[in-house]
Amino acid sequence: MSKPTSNPSKKSVFGWYKNHISAKMICSIILLIVFTCAAFSIAESKISSRLTNELEDQFDLRLATSIQSMNAYLESIPENPADIDGTGNEGYKKIKAKLESILVTDTLENVYILSNNTGKEQIVVLTGVDDDYGTDYAFSDDMKAAIDSQKMTYSSIYKDEYGIHKSIFLPLKDRDGKTFGIAGIDIDASVIPATQTFIFWFTVVIVAVVIVIGVAVAFLLSRSLTRPINKLVNATQKVAEGDLTEEFALQRQDELGTLAGSFNAMRGNLETLIHQISSSSKVFSETAGNINQSSNEMGASSHQVALSMNSVNEGVSEVVVSITDSTSSIVEVNEELAKVTSEVTGMQQMVHEVSSYSKDGQVLVEKTLSQMDVIQQEMKQSQDAAAQLDTRSKEISDFITVITHIATQTNLLALNASIEAAHVGEHGRGFAVVAGEVKKLAEQSSEAANSITELIHSTQQDSQSVLASIEQGSQAVEKGQQWIHEMSENFNTIFNGVSSFSAQIGHLKESLDKTDRSFELITDSMQKISGITEEQSAGYQEVGAAIEEQSATIQEIAGAIRNLSQMADELQASVQYFKVS
Structure with missing residues (x-):
């Protein structure tokens, strides 16, 4: 099976787009x-x-x-x-x-x-x-x-x-x-x-x-831009080949003109740099030989100094170990004291919270007692209002009795009027109709009065129930006031005891704080002594290490100088590639 081939025309178009600005x-x-x-x-x-x-x-x-x-x-x-x-x-x-x-x-x-x-x-x-x-x-x-x-x-x-x-x-x-x-x-x-x-x-x-x-x-725009760009491309290719002798001129005032001027300046600077590198590489090669000899002598001296510093460092290390052991013991005692102080501090905070809660409870009891007084007054007002409602209901019942009596009399009058109208005959027919309507109205009034009487009777029963409930509520409020008075006295006793305990905890806390500060001063002093001794030991170690590193560095410098001398020779050979005026 043959492999599929790509479309040449498609590849050509893509290449034209990719390779041309x-x-x-x-x-x-x-x-x-x-x-x-x-x-x-x-x-x-x-x-x-x-x-x-x-x-x-x-x-x-x-x-x-x-x-x-x-x-x-x-x-x-x-x-x-x-x-x-x-x-x-x-x-x-x-x-x-x-x-x-x-x-x-x-x-x-x-x-x-x-x-x-x-x-x-x-x-x-x-x-x-x-x-x-x-x-x-x-x-x-x-x-x-x-x-x-x-x-x-x-x-x-x-x-x-x-x-x-x-x-x-x-x-x-x-x-x-x-x-x-x-x-x-x-x-x-x-x-x-x-x-x-x-x-x-x-x-x-x-x-x-x-x-x-x-x-x-x-x-037109692409043509006006690509022409000078193509000229600049040709000039850069010559520079890439090492030819720095030809100048590039482009008479334009836009960015391309600025680019051409910058390219000419770069070509001139590169030509000057090549001249300087060529002359400097010769001088550098001669100097590198002298530096290499001096670095070898310095390396031998540094090795002797490093041996002496190692002996001094061993003595200082023994002193550091002793001071470190003493400091550790003091730190352990200080930590235990800090734990005790922390627990006392927590206890003091808890006592303050209990004192605050007892004080808040006392205030709440006083507010509750005041509210109970208000409730008792409102219960008294409700009792008076219920009694007045019962009195008004009785008065309304009396009025309804009068209305019922009037409706009964009106009904009788309407009946008599109907009888008289019937005696009159045709002339009393209209009056008979009116008498009938009055009779209906009297009957409706009587029915309404009976309904109101039943409603008033039910209201009176409810009023009596309300009066009894209010009386029971008043008695319950009085008992609640007695209990709240006793609760207020208990809160006062708790608050006084907590206040006394809080004062004792405060004195204990002050004593522990003073002891803790004393241990902190001792610990700081021991740590400073230990730190100074360790710094001295570390300093001696660093000096010894620095001298050894210096010796190794000097050897590396000597090797680097030899490499630089070789690179200077290679650089001199590379500069010969460029063609300069």
């Missing part, structure tokens, strides 16, 4: 143009849609205004379009003249009245046509929708053999309130697609002009 510039500008054209297209679509919606709204407003004017006229005249039976009808002539006037005044296409009253869809009145009555005309879906919904209905923009239109339909009713047809108005809507077409082609022209100008600008 002009290709990247042209592609970037073209991409920007594409985005700009896309933005123009989106803007065109949005503008066209918004303008179309605004135009349709204006058409709907014109149609609504015209058909409302037409409907107002039809409602103001005595003739009804449903009564029109031919072109000779007076109502037909009057209505058609008005429709023709609306057509001219509002600049409309057609104004008409259609009917389907007899099951036949036909024209009743149509502007611009003489023999219009009775002509068959099939109702559109929008017309049927207007009749079904009994609402004014707008059609969408539609096209037929006569042009592009937008219509409005309004259901019409006969004298019995039954819908017999519709009133309709057509308006020329050709301006909407014409406007959309104009905006589309205008956008196409703008996009085409932008593309042509953008491509031309991209080509």
Whole structure:
């Protein structure tokens, strides 16, 4: 099976884009143009849609205004379009003249009245046509929708053999309130697609002009930039090959001109640097030999000093061990004392908290006692109010008894009046009716009085229950006050005991703090002595290590100097690669 090969043309195009800055510039500008054209297209679509919606709204407003004017006229005249039976009808002539006037005044296409009253869809009145009555005309879906919904209905923009239109339909009713047809108005809507077409082609022209100008600008701009860049590339290739003799000149005032000037300055500085390196490497090679001999002698002396410092360091280390053991013992005692002090401090804080809680409890008990006094006063007021309510209920019961007696007397009077009216005969019939109504009213008053009596009796029973409950509540409040007084005395005893214990803990804490400070001073002193001794030991060790490192460094320096001498020779050979003036 053979391996698939890549497309040569695709690789060539990618290589051209990758290896040429002009290709990247042209592609970037073209991409920007594409985005700009896309933005123009989106803007065109949005503008066209918004303008179309605004135009349709204006058409709907014109149609609504015209058909409302037409409907107002039809409602103001005595003739009804449903009564029109031919072109000779007076109502037909009057209505058609008005429709023709609306057509001219509002600049409309057609104004008409259609009917389907007899099951036949036909024209009743149509502007611009003489023999219009009775002509068959099939109702559109929008017309049927207007009749079904009994609402004014707008059609969408539609096209037929006569042009592009937008219509409005309004259901019409006969004298019995039954819908017999519709009133309709057509308006020329050709301006909407014409406007959309104009905006589309205008956008196409703008996009085409932008593309042509953008491509031309991209080509010219890339050409003006790549020419001097190519010259600079050739000059840098010569410098890379070691030729520093040729100067690069570019007569431009922009960034490329600045780059060319900087390149010439770099070439000159590089040429000067090559001269300096060539002369300095010769001097450095001679000096390196002398330094190498001196470093060997210094290394031998440093080794003897390092041996002496090691002996001194061993004696100091023994002193450090002894001081460290003493310091550890003192630190352990100090730590135990710190633990005791910490526990006493915690105990003191706890005592303070207990004292604070007991004080807060005492305050809370006093507030509770005060609130119990308020509750007792309110219970007394409630007891007085309940007693007064019972007294008022008894008074109301007495009033209801009087009302019941009056209703009974009124009922008897109404009965007597009915009897007297019956004796009078026909002349007393009206008075008998009034007497009957008075009797009904007296009976209703008696029933209401009985209901109120039952309600008052129930209220009196509830009042007695409330009085008993309030009395029990008052007794409970008095017992609560006694208990709270005893609780307040207990809190005072607790608070005094806690305060005394807190004072004793405070004295113990002060003694422990003084002892702790003394141990801290001793510990600090021992640690300082130990630290100083350790620093001396470390200092001796560092001196010995530094001397050994110095000896090793001197040997490394000697080796480095030998390497530098060799590198100076190699550098001298490398400088010979460059061609300088």
